Amino acid sequence: MQEIIVYTARAIHTMNPSFPVARAVAVRGDRIIEVGDPESLRPWLDAHPHRFDDRFRNHVLMPGFIDPHLHPSMAALLLQMDFITAMDWRLPWQNVAAVRGQNAFLDRLSEIESALSDPDEPLFTWGHHPIWHGNIERETINSVSRSRPIIVWHRGFHSLFVNDAALSWMGLERADIERHPQIDAETGKFFETGLALAFRSINPYLLAPERFADGMERLRQCVHHGGHTTIGDMAIGIFDFEMEWAQQLESLERDDTPFRVALTPFASSMAGGDVGPERVDEIRAYQARNTHRLKFANHVKMFADGGLFSGLSQFGEPGRIDGGHGEWMMAPEIFEKVARLFWDAGFQIHVHCSAELGLDLALDTLEKLQWERPRFNHRFTIEHLGLSTLEQVRRMADLGALASVNPNYIFELGYAYWQNLVGFERASQMARGASLIRHNIPTTLHSDFTMAPAQPLNSAWIAANRLSEQGSVLCPEERLTRDDALRAITIEAAYILGMENEIGSIRAGKKADFTVLEQDPYEIPVADLKDIPIWGTVFEGRIFPLGG
Amino acid sequence: MIPLTIIGGYLGAGKTTLINNLLSAPHGRRLAVLVNDFGAVNIDRDLIAHHDGDTIALSNGCICCSIADAFGAALDKVIALKPDNIVIEASGVADPAKIAYYGQGWPGVRLDAVAVMVDATSIRRRAGDKYVGELVQRQLDAGDMLLLSKTDLISRDEQRTLRGWLAARTVKSPAVDIRHGSAPVDLLLETGNRRSEAAPPDATPDHGRFFTSVLFEDHRPLDRAVFIDELENWPDAVLRAKGFVRFSDDANRAYSLQRVGARCSLEAVPRSDDQPAGARIVIIGPRDRLDTEALSESLRRSVAVGTSALVRR
Numbered sequence: 001m002q003e004i005i006v007y008t009a010r011a012i013h014t015m016n017p018s019f020p021v022a023r024a025v026a027v028r029g030d031r032i033i034e035v036g037d038p039e040s041l042r043p044w045l046d047a048h049p050h051r052f053d054d055r056f057r058n059h060v061l062m063p064g065f066i067d068p069h070l071h072p073s074m075a076a077l078l079l080q081m082d083f084i085t086a087m088d089w090r091l092p093w094q095n096v097a098a099v100r101g102q103n104a105f106l107d108r109l110s111e112i113e114s115a116l117s118d119p120d121e122p123l124f125t126w127g128h129h130p131i132w133h134g135n136i137e138r139e140t141i142n143s144v145s146r147s148r149p150i151i152v153w154h155r156g157f158h159s160l161f162v163n164d165a166a167l168s169w170m171g172l173e174r175a176d177i178e179r180h181p182q183i184d185a186e187t188g189k190f191f192e193t194g195l196a197l198a199f200r201s202i203n204p205y206l207l208a209p210e211r212f213a214d215g216m217e218r219l220r221q222c223v224h225h226g227g228h229t230t231i232g233d234m235a236i237g238i239f240d241f242e243m244e245w246a247q248q249l250e251s252l253e254r255d256d257t258p259f260r261v262a263l264t265p266f267a268s269s270m271a272g273g274d275v276g277p278e279r280v281d282e283i284r285a286y287q288a289r290n291t292h293r294l295k296f297a298n299h300v301k302m303f304a305d306g307g308l309f310s311g312l313s314q315f316g317e318p319g320r321i322d323g324g325h326g327e328w329m330m331a332p333e334i335f336e337k338v339a340r341l342f343w344d345a346g347f348q349i350h351v352h353c354s355a356e357l358g359l360d361l362a363l364d365t366l367e368k369l370q371w372e373r374p375r376f377n378h379r380f381t382i383e384h385l386g387l388s389t390l391e392q393v394r395r396m397a398d399l400g401a402l403a404s405v406n407p408n409y410i411f412e413l414g415y416a417y418w419q420n421l422v423g424f425e426r427a428s429q430m431a432r433g434a435s436l437i438r439h440n441i442p443t444t445l446h447s448d449f450t451m452a453p454a455q456p457l458n459s460a461w462i463a464a465n466r467l468s469e470q471g472s473v474l475c476p477e478e479r480l481t482r483d484d485a486l487r488a489i490t491i492e493a494a495y496i497l498g499m500e501n502e503i504g505s506i507r508a509g510k511k512a513d514f515t516v517l518e519q520d521p522y523e524i525p526v527a528d529l530k531d532i533p534i535w536g537t538v539f540e541g542r543i544f545p546l547g548g
Numbered sequence: 549m550i551p552l553t554i555i556g557g558y559l560g561a562g563k564t565t566l567i568n569n570l571l572s573a574p575h576g577r578r579l580a581v582l583v584n585d586f587g588a589v590n591i592d593r594d595l596i597a598h599h600d601g602d603t604i605a606l607s608n609g610c611i612c613c614s615i616a617d618a619f620g621a622a623l624d625k626v627i628a629l630k631p632d633n634i635v636i637e638a639s640g641v642a643d644p645a646k647i648a649y650y651g652q653g654w655p656g657v658r659l660d661a662v663a664v665m666v667d668a669t670s671i672r673r674r675a676g677d678k679y680v681g682e683l684v685q686r687q688l689d690a691g692d693m694l695l696l697s698k699t700d701l702i703s704r705d706e707q708r709t710l711r712g713w714l715a716a717r718t719v720k721s722p723a724v725d726i727r728h729g730s731a732p733v734d735l736l737l738e739t740g741n742r743r744s745e746a747a748p749p750d751a752t753p754d755h756g757r758f759f760t761s762v763l764f765e766d767h768r769p770l771d772r773a774v775f776i777d778e779l780e781n782w783p784d785a786v787l788r789a790k791g792f793v794r795f796s797d798d799a800n801r802a803y804s805l806q807r808v809g810a811r812c813s814l815e816a817v818p819r820s821d822d823q824p825a826g827a828r829i830v831i832i833g834p835r836d837r838l839d840t841e842a843l844s845e846s847l848r849r850s851v852a853v854g855t856s857a858l859v860r861r
Binding site for chain 2: 179182192194199270273314329330331333334361
């Protein structure tokens with residue numbers, strides 16, 4: 001039998017409220033044998049060969065962080081691009097310093113452009129935001145380069161600007177774009193259905209095997225650097241199920257990958273069509289593919305309304321300031337039918353809900369299903385929880401729904417929704433926190449990466465502080481406590497993925513997954529949570545320092 | 549550019565039946581139809597020539613292609629096959645106006661018609677539904693024409709109430725009954741306006757019962773300003789109008805007229821043998837409401853000089 005290794009640390013926050021803090025953890029192979037202090041561990045240590053390892057004596061151990069909802073395939077696309085952003089971004093291979101102002105944006109773009117050796121290689125940049133960078137239009141981008149295709153992607157993903165070289169690279173005639181109602185030929189802006197015309201050329205390029213593999217490798221590094229030991233791919237198959245599966249198998253199922261992936265397929269498809277019972281069998285059969293790190297389980301992803309970033313959410317009364325309308329990702333009748341199919345098959349259903357009416361649809365459906373065929377421990381999960389009412393929170397509790405919240409809406413969209421879409425009262429209460437805890441709703445936080453940085457401490461920081469990008473505090477009443485915010489990126493996240501018996505806290509019998517921190521998140525000011533340096537991780541008993 | 553027809557409408561309104569009928573009707577045109585879900589399309593097995601993953605080729609030259617998750621790719625795929633017309637089945641929760649943007653901007657195609665199917669038995673309830681009411685109303689607004697299905701399942705009183713309700717809407721699209729999910733091909737699709745392209749006569753009895761198609765001809769050119777003014781005031785019973793006209797200010801050039809619902813285009817076209825000396829226009833509309841006398845009168849007013857010699861056939 002392998003020898004037991006006892007790691008001692010400055011503090012071990014177990015996230016087990018009945019045994020909250022320890023100084024030592026005994027690990028054998030990939031499992032935790034016991035948590036406590038060197039004295040309390042004696043019975044195990046006296047009985048088995050062991051050694052002490054004090055390399056973490058100045059560090060703080062947490063359970064390995066878990067982000068239960070992000071999108072590796074989208075990340076693999078985005079991470080191929082050069083970031084020019086209004087906020088600092090810490091990427092494993094680069095610290096991207098904030099760039100603000102139009103001139104600074106163009107200077108940075110020129111710098112990136114001149115560093116490229118191949119004169120024909122298209123340049124993709126992500127992070128442009130008119131609030132911070134002004135308008136970066138066709139002629140402006142032409143001034144950076146007339147010959148190299150340059151694509152400037154909006155930070156929120158719902159539009160892009162290109163130069164003339166990019167138009168010809170995309171094979172588009174001037175006449176095509178001039179007649180398109182959602183492409184502005186003058187400014188080079190593509191939006192909504194116009195984007196489909198851009199993706200026609202962009203997707204095959206970025207999804208080409210070598211580039212996609214390169215993007216997935218970058219995703220692998222980002223996940224490690226965020227301190228994760230488990231992530232949830234909450235919609236594998238965004239571009240192409242088999243292609244994404246094959247790439248994850250190749251890029252992530254490797255001995256040196258320090259995390260596992262819980263894979264959740266679409267109940268039907270991205271397009272939200274109808275399916276029959278054969279789809280249940282098909283999804284169950286995915287589990288036969290499970291490997292050490294990549295795992296399917298009885299989980300499916302469904303969609304209620306359109307996203308908050310694209311402005312296509314379904315709002316409740318009194319709607320939007322501008323009178324605009326949202327979209328249903330699935331027809332409500334089909335939503336109910338497909339949900340019933342998987343509910344009756346015993347699945348855990350995760351529903352993307354952006355605004356009040358979308359949430360109503362999910363809860364009306366859940367109530368109906370509960371009436372028809374009551375289930376305990378069904379873990380029906382509301383994903384994102386953008387806009388909601390307190391009455392809906394109470395109803396979630398009544399029906400046993402769980403919450404997986406994207407707190408980045410507060411930081412990134414709070415101000416814009418306040419000013420332009422729904423006003424202060426509703427915008428400030430986006431992405432709830434404290435009210436969910438008050439109703440005993442298991443609550444986790446996610447990044448929805450690429451929608452927010454894949455950094456659980458950043459998610460916890462937003463949820464505990466509720467600062468908008470512009471610096472306003474939005475609804476301090478909904479702030480999570482420090483402890484709830486940290487539970488949300490560990491044990492509660494494990495619960496929502498149905499993996500709480502294996503991961504999420506540091507206790508005897510669980511996987512030896514730790515995130516190793518340079519500072520104690522229970523000692524520093526809550527305002528500094530996101531800045532705690534991460535030393536590295538321990539995944540199933542193996543040590544993975546960052547940059548190591 | 550290939551004309552694109554969009555079939556919209558909420559779930560259960562009869563889009564799939566309409567598409568099934570379009571695919572199998574003996575119209576002699578090579579249609580490419582994009583559908584959301586193959587499962588629902590029930591193509592006669594004898595008609596299937598070839599089935600390959602997301603495409604079904606029919607022995608009559610039509611193809612049916614599943615959109616799956618990649619609308620643009622599916623569209624490009626059928627454009628490459630150079631069909632006579634492309635028909636898109638919009639999803640039940642899509643706003644057809646958005647799909648119409650593709651017709652207005654995707655290389656190789658141009659928007660012909662947006663036909664929105666309306667389930668006469670449920671539309672008013674749906675239009676007030678908490679979840680889809682607003683969507684269903686937008687769908688009604690997006691149609692160049694509304695095709696009312698299942699009117700035989702409601703009483704005459706209910707039909708009158710429904711007509712009144714549709715007429716009272718702020719955005720009006722002409723509404724017409726159809727039976728058994730079938731409407732004339734000439735109504736749904738731009739079928740060319742050359743005589744040589746004349747399709748086989750439409751023998752479907754329901755079509756004759758509900759629709760009429762009238763030809764107006766005059767050997768003299770029209771007055772441009774008067775005609776354009778008249779066009780704008782044609783009744784909403786004109787579901788589709790197509791043909792050639794010449795104007796007195798430019799009588800050497802023929803213009804192709806294409807009007808679907810209230811949307812209209814007049815484009816100068818290259819010379820060809822079958823262009824009339826004056827005007828030749830085919831108008832399709834509901835048999836019970838198309839006022840052919842008023843339309844004759846309207847065209848008579850448009851003739852540039854002299855008295856009318858309009859021939860009605």
